[in-house]
Amino acid sequence: MLQKQIFVVNFSRKENKMKCHIGLNQLNSRERQGLKKEMKRIIDAGQEDAGSRLQHLWVIAMLQAGLSPKTINRVAAILPMVCKRFAEYKTSQLADAWMKREIEGKGIVLPEPKDSTM
Numbered sequence: 001m002l003q004k005q006i007f008v009v010n011f012s013r014k015e016n017k018m019k020c021h022i023g024l025n026q027l028n029s030r031e032r033q034g035l036k037k038e039m040k041r042i043i044d045a046g047q048e049d050a051g052s053r054l055q056h057l058w059v060i061a062m063l064q065a066g067l068s069p070k071t072i073n074r075v076a077a078i079l080p081m082v083c084k085r086f087a088e089y090k091t092s093q094l095a096d097a098w099m100k101r102e103i104e105g106k107g108i109v110l111p112e113p114k115d116s117t118m
Contacts, residue, residue, distance in 0.1 A: 055079075
């Protein structure tokens with residue numbers, strides 16, 4: 001029942017705040033598709049930002065643990081290959097199991113992702 005749904009957007013940054021309530025029955029099909037594409041773009045950009053911040057945190061942790069910049073650059077060079085392999089496993093719903101096996105197989109214990117739908 002698309003006509004009864006309300007599309008809600010909440011965007012909050014330090015200086016910019018946006019709240020938007022749009023009755024989907026007020027939009028035609030083309031406008032809804034455009035809105036969905038834009039929201040996907042915004043969400044994807046937020047996820048990329050979060051991923052970049054996480055990488056920066058890991059680099060700082062590696063530096064503070066005494067790893068050399070040369071070693072960290074080697075890790076950064078390998079990351080795209082690891083991401084590609086992750087994407088391959090993700091398509092067959094095995095990504096979390098693959099990561100867990102790789103990490104725990106080397107004796108490293110990390111918390112498991114809460115959303116294990118990969």
